[in-house]
Amino acid sequence: MTHVQTLQARFDAQRRAFAAEPWPDLAQRRDRLARLATMTRRHRDEISRAIASDFGYRAEAESRLAEVATVLQAIRHARRHLRRWMRPRRAAVPWRLKPGRARVHRQPLGVVGIIAPFNYPWNLAMLPAVDALAAGNRVLIKPSEHTPVTSALMARLAERYFSAEELCVVEGGMGVAKAFAALPFDHLLFTGGGRIGREVARAAATNLTPVTLELGGKTPAIVADDADLTRAAERIAFGKWLNAGQTCIAPDHVLVESARLPALVEALKAAVADFYPKGCTSADYSAVVGERQQSRLTAMLEEARDHGCRVIELGERRELPDGGVKLPPVLVVDPNEGLAIMREEIFGPWLPIVGVRDFDAALAHVNAGPRPLALYAFTDDAERRRRVLETTHSGGVVFNDTLWHSAVPALPFGGVGDSGMGAYHGEAGFRRFSHERSVFIQARRNAVSLLNPPYRRWLLKLLGL
Structure with a gap:
């Protein structure tokens, strides 16, 4: 199979897996996050060596600080707060609709795509994956072709710690990247330059795929x-x-x-x-x-x-x-x-x-x-x-x-204007990769039938409508 065919097969498998299990419970999500932490912590020396190989030289302390420690910290934060993030949130109901009740139900989106850059190849692939897994999604990652050693290691480790239906890494060059952006993801996150970011947004727009773009700029x-x-x-x-x-x-x-x-x-x-x-x-x-x-x-x-x-x-x-x-x-x-x-x-x-x-x-x-x-x-x-x-x-x-x-x-991370759109990290990331679904529960005894036609003008006036 070509890289593009493999990509399509992996995406289809994740689609089917999500359809069969659209609501991973708290234990399943924490388990996936724990495996991601183990994968990062246990292989941190390999990760540092792979990045150093791709860079020609990368200071080991910088890889530990910026690639490994940040991911582990994000996982700890997500596992600690996940129960609260998953809990439905009560919403206020206008007096005219009481005793009905309302709440916001945070629902997994489905399959999330992540396109990662070369500068922090582990961090910028795994940090959004933390948020997407916490939100109950399946995750497909396209790492940078400019860091091939790290990308290959990421793909091997993902196969060892996750099923391909949970989290999968697909390697390849520009052709795979274009095919990746054109898939009908439920959400697509891209980190990189503004020119490529615009191309990704155009490709995603064909499927009305919502995007988060982290584009940098002149800080x-x-x-x-x-x-x-x-x-x-x-x-x-x-x-x-x-x-x-x-x-x-x-x-x-x-x-x-x-x-x-x-x-x-x-x-x-x-x-x-x-x-x-x-x-x-x-x-x-x-x-x-x-x-x-x-x-x-x-x-x-x-x-x-x-x-x-x-x-x-x-x-x-x-x-x-x-x-x-x-x-x-x-x-x-x-x-x-x-x-x-x-x-x-x-x-x-x-x-x-x-x-x-x-x-x-x-x-x-x-x-x-x-x-x-x-x-x-x-x-x-x-x-x-x-x-x-x-x-x-x-x-x-x-x-x-x-x-x-x-x-x-706990702080959202993202750009505005030319530096990007959307934010993730922590609860902001959990919400980014969730659908906040409106839920209204009508009470058995209620007065809304009074608003049925034929309309009573005096009643509408009494209700201030």
Whole structure:
């Protein structure tokens, strides 16, 4: 069978399995989540090695932190709260319809499709799977073809711990991805770039498949004039150079008052030196995946240089024995807005530092661009925080740090506008992959028959209708 034929067969099998068992009980759902946890925990060393192989080099600590620990934490949270999430929720009934009762019944959708990217290949396949399994669905995963070793491991482990009718991983290239997006899923979640996200949405629209799109974008970090620059630089450096900048919510660029820009540059240099004292040779610094990504980033930086930007390299490029490449942290000072580094999501270790007049100018800069997946603001001023929350739009907001909102299972994670649509994680994910079904239970003795034709005008007036 071809990959596409295998895909169709797996989808059909999951459809039949869901039709035969449309309501997995609490014990079944917890069991599936427990098996997913065991699969992740027991094979975490294999997972780390597979990702390192695909990247050319991935810091083991980053794989444990960002791939394994986050999934295990999400599973613990889901298993702990699942009984409450599954419980029907009472709804208020208008007095005219009493003593009838109403409730919201959260029902599994059916078969959920997940298209995962290359940058966090285990995390971004398994985190939505946690929510979909908790909601009682069958799950079909298409991992990235750019991380073939991890994808193959994921497929083997899924076969060992799950039946293909529960959770299945289908490998393949672009042809399989297109066929995957065209299947009539009950919900489809895609994580990746905006261009491919639009193609996925178009394919899903043919079947009226609801989609959740996590698309990233140019996430800004604002450093206000009351911020501690040393602390701000440390947290920006952590968020930016984790996974060599290949994080959808990494700080894409920094907005700082022009008078404080030189001091922030020095603070960022110091933070990078503390984090990676051996530069790109540090065991804690990861490689950039694939020649295409490396070429795109190199061209972006060369354009900035050609246009006279001040480029500060905080290390040297390192070619790895197995073909991987480590690109160093680089600061680009005050690049022109027309350059690719300011128009496109960087998704790598380059960090533009943009000088602005003041905090108001920084907010105006944010609002002039597409709505980002995250927004970081370094300030202790309550009024400025209020203005960030009330006058800007982004998927999430973090004050005085970066990234960590995504590690809180009780917070929804998702984009808005160009950065995506829909959110998941925790109860938000459970609801995303459930149908909230309206239920009304009529009482044996009720007065609604008084509203039958022929209508009594005096009664309608009495009831305020």
